[in-house]
Amino acid sequence: RGMGPLAAVNAPRIHHQLIPNKVYAEEQKCLGDGPLRKMPEGEVAALRARGHEVVYNGHRTATTQLIVVDPDTGMVHAVSDARKGGQPAAY
Numbered sequence: 001r002g003m004g005p006l007a008a009v010n011a012p013r014i015h016h017q018l019i020p021n022k023v024y025a026e027e028q029k030c031l032g033d034g035p036l037r038k039m040p041e042g043e044v045a046a047l048r049a050r051g052h053e054v055v056y057n058g059h060r061t062a063t064t065q066l067i068v069v070d071p072d073t074g075m076v077h078a079v080s081d082a083r084k085g086g087q088p089a090a091y
Contacts, residue, residue, distance in 0.1 A: 005068045009079045012039040013061050016052075023047055024057040030082050060084075 003011065012026040025039035025047075044054050063081040070077070 005066050005077045005079045009064055009066050009081050010037065012037050014039060014047075015057070015061055021053065023052045023054045024059075024061075025054050026061050027056040028058045028060070028083075034082070 010030070014026065015024040016022070025044055027036070027038040029035070030037050038056070044056075047054050060083060063084040065081065066077075066079045068077045069075070
């Protein structure tokens with residue numbers, strides 16, 4: 001909540017599934033040698049306090065493309081996820 005489209009797409013992600021019963025928190029460089037994208041330690045600590053096993057993961061996670069239409073202005077904002085090179089995957 002409260003994020004713009006680019007901030008939302010660039011935010012660190014988590015992944016969880018039942019087996020193995022671990023939460024994988026993203027920790028990887030943006031676009032090769034770019035800045036580190038890492039789940040904040042406070043959020044990881046909150047998950048651990050609830051009993052989750054959290055592991056930082058440097059592997060590539062899910063990617064997304066985002067299109068948002070501002071309901072007030074009709075302006076279209078599009079963001080391509082840098083996790084996959086910042087390019088669309090389809091035509």
